[in-house]
Amino acid sequence: MSNVVSYEDILPVVPGDRSGPRVAVLVSLNFPDLTDSVAELIRRFTRNALQELDNRGCDWALTDTSAALPTVDSVLDADALLILGGGDVDSEMYGVAGPAPHEYGVDRVADEFSVDVIRQAVGQGIPVLGICRGSQLLNVAFGGTLIPDIENFALHRGAHHDQLFVDEVISVEPGTRLHAVLGCDSLVVRTGHHQAVAEVASDLRVAAVAADGVVEGIEHAHSWALGVQWHPEDDHGPSDARHALFGAFVAQAELNRPVHS
Numbered sequence: 001m002s003n004v005v006s007y008e009d010i011l012p013v014v015p016g017d018r019s020g021p022r023v024a025v026l027v028s029l030n031f032p033d034l035t036d037s038v039a040e041l042i043r044r045f046t047r048n049a050l051q052e053l054d055n056r057g058c059d060w061a062l063t064d065t066s067a068a069l070p071t072v073d074s075v076l077d078a079d080a081l082l083i084l085g086g087g088d089v090d091s092e093m094y095g096v097a098g099p100a101p102h103e104y105g106v107d108r109v110a111d112e113f114s115v116d117v118i119r120q121a122v123g124q125g126i127p128v129l130g131i132c133r134g135s136q137l138l139n140v141a142f143g144g145t146l147i148p149d150i151e152n153f154a155l156h157r158g159a160h161h162d163q164l165f166v167d168e169v170i171s172v173e174p175g176t177r178l179h180a181v182l183g184c185d186s187l188v189v190r191t192g193h194h195q196a197v198a199e200v201a202s203d204l205r206v207a208a209v210a211a212d213g214v215v216e217g218i219e220h221a222h223s224w225a226l227g228v229q230w231h232p233e234d235d236h237g238p239s240d241a242r243h244a245l246f247g248a249f250v251a252q253a254e255l256n257r258p259v260h261s
Contacts, residue, residue, distance in 0.1 A: 003039040005030055026075070028105075029066055030067075032105050058253065065110035076120055079127075083128070083133070087104055089133065096145075115137055135229050149195065171210075196229055
């Protein structure tokens with residue numbers, strides 16, 4: 001199969017009625033250095049995420065940040081914002097000079113556009129859910145930093161030459177919005193990351209951590225903006241957390257509809 005990801009590749013298998021809240025979706029379908037195996041992950045993960053939105057009747061609009069970019073205002077003509085995974089965030093955007101170890105798929109234009117969209121979405125009170133790269137961008141958008149390359153990575157991903165995704169147990173911080181959404185103190189998730197949040201932005205707080213203390217979830221202190229480092233849209237993992245996260249996200253989008261619709 002080609003390593004070029006097309007729009008048709010990521011369409012949900014079972015289309016929804018699209019009569020619900022409008023959700024803007026940001027994802028880079030064809031970021032630099034894309035391999036066949038990663039392209040297939042992008043297809044599957046994006047399709048699964050859009051299927052979750054379709055299952056809830058959302059009228060989603062996808063912006064491919066690896067292609068020609070629209071205006072931020074046009075993207076945010078929406079009731080909620082979803083940012084999906086992809087390549088690494090340019091390390092210079094969080095104060096690390098030069099390429100980070102194992103840096104992969106960097107697209108500075110896509111990073112800067114996504115950060116601008118996130119900042120304006122939160123500023124306008126638009127609910128935000130960031131997954132993997134999306135969570136990292138949420139932190140960078142508000143002045144936080146990232147771990148460029150996790151040295152002891154066994155809890156978080158497979159070896160570079162091996163199966164990338166692993167099951168990981170994370171702890172959810174009591175009293176957080178994420179804890180209220182998931183309704184549990186710990187859960188098993190699917191992860192495959194070599195970077196993660198380091199210093200949490202001052203406007204954000206830690207919502208979940210791995211057994212080694214690596215941050216696995218963040219959230220805005222005042223606005224409905226969540227970031228999860230794991231991949232709830234990976235259908236090889238448990239479905240309960242996926243349904244809970246997307247359900248809560250779409251519920252917030254529905255609450256936001258009267259403001260923007």
